[in-house]
Amino acid sequence: AQSVTQLDSQVPVFEEAPVELRCNYSSSVSVYLFWYVQYPNQGLQLLLKYLSGSTLVKGINGFEAEFNKSQTSFHLRKPSVHISDTAEYFCAVSDTGGFKTIFGAGTRLFVKA
Amino acid sequence: SQTIHQWPATLVQPVGSPLSLECTVEGTSNPNLYWYRQAAGRGLQLLFYSVGIGQISSEVPQNLSASRPQDRQFILSSKKLLLSDSGFYLCAWSILLAGDALETQYFGPGTRLLVL
Numbered sequence: 001a002q003s004v005t006q007l008d009s010q011v012p013v014f015e016e017a018p019v020e021l022r023c024n025y026s027s028s029v030s031v032y033l034f035w036y037v038q039y040p041n042q043g044l045q046l047l048l049k050y051l052s053g054s055t056l057v058k059g060i061n062g063f064e065a066e067f068n069k070s071q072t073s074f075h076l077r078k079p080s081v082h083i084s085d086t087a088e089y090f091c092a093v094s095d096t097g098g099f100k101t102i103f104g105a106g107t108r109l110f111v112k113a
Numbered sequence: 114s115q116t117i118h119q120w121p122a123t124l125v126q127p128v129g130s131p132l133s134l135e136c137t138v139e140g141t142s143n144p145n146l147y148w149y150r151q152a153a154g155r156g157l158q159l160l161f162y163s164v165g166i167g168q169i170s171s172e173v174p175q176n177l178s179a180s181r182p183q184d185r186q187f188i189l190s191s192k193k194l195l196l197s198d199s200g201f202y203l204c205a206w207s208i209l210l211a212g213d214a215l216e217t218q219y220f221g222p223g224t225r226l227l228v229l
Contacts, residue, residue, distance in 0.1 A: 006156075034217075036220075041222075041223070041225070042222055042223065043117075043203055043205075043220030043221050043222050043223050044157075044203070044205075044218075044220040045220070046217055046218075046219075049217060090156065090157065100159070100162065101159075101218060102159075103149075103156045103157040104156050105155055105156035106155075106156050
């Protein structure tokens with residue numbers, strides 16, 4: 001069975017500082033990995049996804065994530081955050097090509113001025 | 114382009130009352146459809162998914178049900194709401210496009226349900 005663990009429930013960071021949101025997964029088969037962002041009172045938007053190939057995946061809004069198979073991790077990073085990045089971020093895994101995706105509990109990113 | 118609608122945006126209901134939340138998708142055919150619940154401080158819990166009209170799979174046993182009367186319409190219902198049904202309900206759709214190896218789920222704006 002698949003599972004996703006987001007190691008931090010909340011991450012406070014100052015504006016223009018770098019940030020890393022951590023995600024670990026478990027699966028017995030090959031997986032597809034996603035990061036979604038949810039702004040207050042809105043649905044989720046896809047930030048980036050990993051299927052295969054290069055382990056460094058670039059997404060929208062300057063975010064990127066690195067797939068590490070040996071550590072079963074898919075951490076999300078941004079070199080310099082903005083106030084507007086304040087949101088909840090969800091890591092997700094699927095072993096069925098995106099159908100029936102399992103989501104982590106979310107990490108709330110607070111960007112302070 | 115594809116769009117997904119959910120309504121109502123917010124709903125306050127008494128315990129024991131019925132529920133009907135509606136989700137419609139435009140601009141695509143035969144999508145996979147999903148209902149998720151997001152409780153405060155918790156992640157997304159998949160409640161139901163559907164691969165076609167009248168085809169509903171339940172992930173979590175509960176007092177909720179889902180129906181898909183039309184290709185692009187997905188309805189979440191309950192006969193009698195419980196306090197624990199409060200949460201943020203999200204509808205999503207996905208489709209595997211020709212040439213793609215991966216489906217991406219696209220989410221609606223959500224319905225916030227408060228059961229009192």
